[in-house]
Amino acid sequence: MGGLVPGVSTIAGPIDRLFTVVLIVTGVAFVLVEGILITFLVRYRHREGRRATFIHGNRTVEATWTIVPGLMLFGLAVFQYGTWRQAKIAFPDESRAQLVGVSANQFEWNATYPGPDGLLGTADDLAAPINVLHFPVGVPVIVHLQSTDVIHSFFIPVLRVKQDAVPGRPVRLWFQATQGGEYELACAELCGLGHYRMRGLVTLEDPAAFEGWLVELAARQAGE
Numbered sequence: 001m002g003g004l005v006p007g008v009s010t011i012a013g014p015i016d017r018l019f020t021v022v023l024i025v026t027g028v029a030f031v032l033v034e035g036i037l038i039t040f041l042v043r044y045r046h047r048e049g050r051r052a053t054f055i056h057g058n059r060t061v062e063a064t065w066t067i068v069p070g071l072m073l074f075g076l077a078v079f080q081y082g083t084w085r086q087a088k089i090a091f092p093d094e095s096r097a098q099l100v101g102v103s104a105n106q107f108e109w110n111a112t113y114p115g116p117d118g119l120l121g122t123a124d125d126l127a128a129p130i131n132v133l134h135f136p137v138g139v140p141v142i143v144h145l146q147s148t149d150v151i152h153s154f155f156i157p158v159l160r161v162k163q164d165a166v167p168g169r170p171v172r173l174w175f176q177a178t179q180g181g182e183y184e185l186a187c188a189e190l191c192g193l194g195h196y197r198m199r200g201l202v203t204l205e206d207p208a209a210f211e212g213w214l215v216e217l218a219a220r221q222a223g224e
């Protein structure tokens with residue numbers, strides 16, 4: 001679909017297809033509804049000497065404009081379920097995924113990576129510099145996301161990943177990157193006066209480079 005940033009994750013294709021279909025369906029409905037509105041505005045405008053007729057509803061018309069959009073929404077709900085399931089429900093196994101902890105606060109992103117014990121949230125975790133995130137390409141990544149203050153939203157457009165971070169409610173999200181590069185992480189939930197500067201630099205790199213970066217983090221942490 002033209003106009004979207006390029007997608008570099010396994011879910012990007014299905015998400016963009018959904019985007020296109022929903023845009024077409026709602027676009028046609030929009031043109032139709034606005035067209036009828038404008039036609040009626042012109043056709044039934046005030047004219048000298050013409051009296052308004054009073055009607056008391058029309059069951060057939062009312063039922064139609066309720067049932068047709070209802071069926072369209074139901075159809076879209078069924079149509080999108082496979083992609084929703086793939087993106088939000090069918091998580092890969094944590095044992096074969098790269099785990100990353102991401103903590104959002106006003107107004108920065110803090111990423112942590114499992115240390116030698118392979119577990120997140122333990123004393124040997126490796127902390128990345130503020131607003132710096134690295135992810136391996138070709139490997140499922142599971143992010144354990146949390147917020148320490150207000151609601152933020154973890155949004156990496158090229159990965160087609162967006163997830164609210166709600167204080168007190170840790171949540172998981174997952175993706176698999178298909179291509180390396182440097183991209184942007186933005187907060188997509190107005191979270192205070194500094195919201196505009198709440199951005200992170202995301203580096204997607206092959207697993208060997210990613211491992212090298214973890215070693216660098218460990219060395220820096222040991223040197224502190």
Ligand SMILES: [Cu+2]
Pocket residue numbers: 104105107151152153187188189190191195198
């Ligand atoms: Cu924020």
